[in-house]
Amino acid sequence: MIRLALCVGFALALVGCGGKEKPFFGKQLWPTKSAYNFQLTDHNGQPLSLEQFQGKVVMFAFGFTNCPSYCPATLSHFSAIRQALPEAMRDQVQFLFISLDPKRDTPQSLKEFVGFYDPGFLAAMGSESDLKMATTAFYASYRSVKGNTDDPKDYLIDHTTQAYLINPAGRWELYYSFEQLSDATAVAGDIERVLKAR
Amino acid sequence: MVVLALGGLSTHACTDKLEIKNPWIVAVPPNAKATAAFMTFVNKGTEKLEIVGGSCEVAGKVEPMISTHDDGMAGMMTVPALTVPAEGEAVLKPGGDHIMLMELKRVPKEGETLKLTLKLSTGCETTIEVPVLKKAPK
Numbered sequence: 001m002i003r004l005a006l007c008v009g010f011a012l013a014l015v016g017c018g019g020k021e022k023p024f025f026g027k028q029l030w031p032t033k034s035a036y037n038f039q040l041t042d043h044n045g046q047p048l049s050l051e052q053f054q055g056k057v058v059m060f061a062f063g064f065t066n067c068p069s070y071c072p073a074t075l076s077h078f079s080a081i082r083q084a085l086p087e088a089m090r091d092q093v094q095f096l097f098i099s100l101d102p103k104r105d106t107p108q109s110l111k112e113f114v115g116f117y118d119p120g121f122l123a124a125m126g127s128e129s130d131l132k133m134a135t136t137a138f139y140a141s142y143r144s145v146k147g148n149t150d151d152p153k154d155y156l157i158d159h160t161t162q163a164y165l166i167n168p169a170g171r172w173e174l175y176y177s178f179e180q181l182s183d184a185t186a187v188a189g190d191i192e193r194v195l196k197a198r
Numbered sequence: 199m200v201v202l203a204l205g206g207l208s209t210h211a212c213t214d215k216l217e218i219k220n221p222w223i224v225a226v227p228p229n230a231k232a233t234a235a236f237m238t239f240v241n242k243g244t245e246k247l248e249i250v251g252g253s254c255e256v257a258g259k260v261e262p263m264i265s266t267h268d269d270g271m272a273g274m275m276t277v278p279a280l281t282v283p284a285e286g287e288a289v290l291k292p293g294g295d296h297i298m299l300m301e302l303k304r305v306p307k308e309g310e311t312l313k314l315t316l317k318l319s320t321g322c323e324t325t326i327e328v329p330v331l332k333k334a335p336k
Binding site: 159 | 224226229233234265266268270271272273274296300332333
C-alpha cells in the first residue's frame with residue numbers, strides 16, 4: 001500500500017512536465033524536487049553527502065557489486081555518457097553508484113567496481129537504515145532474493161534500475177529508465193542543457 | 199562443428215538448426231563473481247530449441263537466466279532452459295535474458311576471446327568463440 005502511494009505520488013510529481021522548451025530526453029520532475037541529502041560513506045571511507053556536490057550535476061543509480069547484468073551495464077552506460085559530454089563539462093558531473101548490499105560490499109570492492117568503468121566515478125554505501133531513507137526518497141525499492149544454497153551470502157538483490165539526475169542547485173530534475181541510459185548522446189544532451197541553465 | 203568468424207560476427211551451426219549471432223561476454227571489474235553472455239539465437243527448424251546450460255573455461259557454472267520485473271523491481275532468476283521458438287529468435291541482451299557465467303575462476307579480460315559451450319535439451323552441444331567486451335558489439 002505504501003509503495004502504491006509512493007508510485008502514485010511519483011506519477012503525480014511528473015504530471016505537467018514539458019513547458020515551452022523542447023522536452024528533455026529523460027523523464028522530468030516538474031516542478032523539480034529538493035533532493036534528499038543522503039549521508040553515506042564513499043569508497044575511500046570518507047563521509048559523502050549529496051550536498052557536497054552542489055554546483056555540479058550528480059547522476060546516480062542504486063545497485064550492488066555482485067550484480068552481473070544491470071549494474072555493470074548501468075556503469076558502462078555512465079561511462080559512455082561521460083564520454084559523450086563536451087570535455088570541458090566532464091568534471092562538472094559526478095557519477096555515483098550507491099550500494100544496496102552493505103552485508104557484502106566493502107569500500108574496497110566498491111572502489112574496484114566503479115574504478116573499472118571510470119577512475120572519477122564514486123561509489124557509496126551506508127547502513128540499512130541509511131539506504132532505506134535514500135531509496136524511499138527517490139521512490140526506489142529493493143529486496144534480497146535467496147540463492148540456491150544455504151550460504152547466507154548466496155543471494156541476489158532485486159531493485160529498481162532508474163538513474164537519477166540532480167541539478168547543480170541540488171534539486172532532483174530528471175530520471176532515466178535503464179533502457180534510456182543506453183542512448184549516451186541523448187542523456188549527455190540533457191546534462192549539457194542542465195549545466196548551461198545554471 | 200563449424201565456426202565462422204566474419205568481421206566480429208560469429209555464427210555457429212548446431213544440427214544446422216541453431217544459429218548464434220553477435221555473441222559477447224560482458225567485461226566486468228576485477229572483483230566480479232559472475233558475468234553474463236549475450237547473443238541472438240536463431241532457430242531455423244520447425245521445432246522449438248531449448249538452451250539448458252553449458253560450460254566455459256573461466257566459470258564454475260554456466261546457467262540460463264531470465265530477467266524478472268516484479269513490483270517495479272528488476273531481478274534475475276535461473277531457469278531450466280531458454281526457449282528459442284520454432285523458426286524464431288531469442289534475443290539475449292543487457293536487462294533481459296542471458297547466459298550467466300558464475301563462480302568465476304578468473305575474471306575475463308576485455309578484448310580476449312573465450313570458448314563458450316552451450317548445451318541444448320536435445321543433448322546437442324555447440325561451442326562458440328565469444329569476445330569479452332564492455333558494451334554490445336555494433
